[in-house]
Amino acid sequence: MVLDRYILREHLRPFLLSLSVLLLILMLDTILEMMDLLISKGVPFFVVGQIALFSLAWMLALAVPMAVLVSTLMAFGRLSADGEVLAMWAGGISPYRMLLAPLVASATLTLGMVEFNDRVLPEANHRVKVLLAAVHRKRPALSLKGREGTFVDFPGYSLLFRKVKGEKLYGVTLYGRGKEGITTVLKAKWGELNISPDGETLTVTLHQGEVHRMDPKEPERYVRTNFSKYVLRISGLRMGLRLEEVGRGDREMSIGMLKEKIKELKAKAKKVESRISEIALKLGIRGETTEEILSRARAISRGKLGGMLAQLEVLKSYRRSINRYEVELHKKYSIPAACIVFVLVGMPLGIRVRRGGLGVGFGLSVGFFVLYWAFLIGGEELADRMLVSPWAMMWAPDLLIGALGIYLLLRMGAK
Numbered sequence: 001m002v003l004d005r006y007i008l009r010e011h012l013r014p015f016l017l018s019l020s021v022l023l024l025i026l027m028l029d030t031i032l033e034m035m036d037l038l039i040s041k042g043v044p045f046f047v048v049g050q051i052a053l054f055s056l057a058w059m060l061a062l063a064v065p066m067a068v069l070v071s072t073l074m075a076f077g078r079l080s081a082d083g084e085v086l087a088m089w090a091g092g093i094s095p096y097r098m099l100l101a102p103l104v105a106s107a108t109l110t111l112g113m114v115e116f117n118d119r120v121l122p123e124a125n126h127r128v129k130v131l132l133a134a135v136h137r138k139r140p141a142l143s144l145k146g147r148e149g150t151f152v153d154f155p156g157y158s159l160l161f162r163k164v165k166g167e168k169l170y171g172v173t174l175y176g177r178g179k180e181g182i183t184t185v186l187k188a189k190w191g192e193l194n195i196s197p198d199g200e201t202l203t204v205t206l207h208q209g210e211v212h213r214m215d216p217k218e219p220e221r222y223v224r225t226n227f228s229k230y231v232l233r234i235s236g237l238r239m240g241l242r243l244e245e246v247g248r249g250d251r252e253m254s255i256g257m258l259k260e261k262i263k264e265l266k267a268k269a270k271k272v273e274s275r276i277s278e279i280a281l282k283l284g285i286r287g288e289t290t291e292e293i294l295s296r297a298r299a300i301s302r303g304k305l306g307g308m309l310a311q312l313e314v315l316k317s318y319r320r321s322i323n324r325y326e327v328e329l330h331k332k333y334s335i336p337a338a339c340i341v342f343v344l345v346g347m348p349l350g351i352r353v354r355r356g357g358l359g360v361g362f363g364l365s366v367g368f369f370v371l372y373w374a375f376l377i378g379g380e381e382l383a384d385r386m387l388v389s390p391w392a393m394m395w396a397p398d399l400l401i402g403a404l405g406i407y408l409l410l411r412m413g414a415k
Contacts (some may be wrong), residue, residue: 072346
């Protein structure tokens with residue numbers, strides 16, 4: 001219809017303009033990092049260019065919903081300022097009818113961004129990590145950035161850490177796996193990684209920590225020792241091991257990969273729960289759930305409970321990882337869905353503002369997007385800590401802002 005095409009044309013120019021400005025803003029920090037690689041580290045321009053190009057993917061995933069909000073505010077702001085909204089209203093065209101074309105366009109864009117987040121974004125993120133890992137080969141800890149809180153598997157071991165800073169890992173936990181399951185757990189405040197020149201051996205140096213050892217067949221035989229420095233060499237790595245080949249981080253996985261990983265971790269967590277139940281039975285502790293078993297186990301000495309506590313740490317790590325992957329899975333849908341939400345809230349606000357200037361539209365958009373992003377980041381943190389459901393926190397910003405948009409639309413329609 002002519003009306004729909006006209007309204008969409010009003011959106012196109014501000015959408016492209018705001019998208020360009022937003023991408024430029026998001027690129028500023030990346031440009032500084034690229035300059036550091038190019039000048040300080042002497043990385044070839046071609047490699048730096050590739051890193052910058054692939055980094056555009058995550059910027060696009062964030063910029064598109066915000067550009068939708070800017071364009072909706074500006075388009076309906078201009079139409080309202082020129083009296084066109086009032087003229088259409090007087091001609092029997094309701095605000096809801098005016099909203100139809102932008103809403104259909106935003107729904108189409110949402111589907112496209114879900115596909116983008118599923119196929120393009122994970123591969124682009126992975127390519128960036130691969131390129132950076134090649135650059136940081138002599139500083140392996142840097143290649144693990146973005147994998148905080150998830151398991152990194154090596155032959156016979158699984159590595160978990162909380163933070164990467166420079167060449168150091170902080171909050172390190174290393175699980176030694178035997179045929180019977182987890183037999184050794186090393187926990188340290190911080191650690192360092194080094195790869196041998198032939199790429200066959202990884203040296204893990206841990207500082208200020210403790211070692212937990214147990215025999216799965218005799219869980220009561222549990223030993224804990226402290227150390228100031230512990231050096232572990234993991235050999236048998238594949239030729240020319242590159243850390244980027246250890247596995248993909250949660251942001252480098254497609255929807256299918258994330259679902260498969262969650263399923264795998266849930267299966268592992270279930271096995272650990274069964275192991276805790278077996279240990280509890282040997283110690284004479286009974287309960288229907290893991291929580292009941294642990295509650296009744298508090299009366300028993302720590303020495304006898306050592307094996308169970310070690311398994312509990314493993315279970316907590318699996319559950320944290322499950323939450324982390326579920327957060328990323330829901331984000332692949334919830335962030336694109338913001339395109340629809342921002343159209344719902346953008347139209348009534350644009351008509352109220354009655355000005356089509358880029359400054360006003362951009363200012364309001366920044367305010368809403370900061371609010372949206374604060375909810376998303378805060379929710380991600382709470383979900384990662386297992387305090388709330390990943391689903392609830394990742395969709396909360398969409399639901400809240402969407403509810404506000406519907407409220408404003410209903411009020412406008414009533415008037």
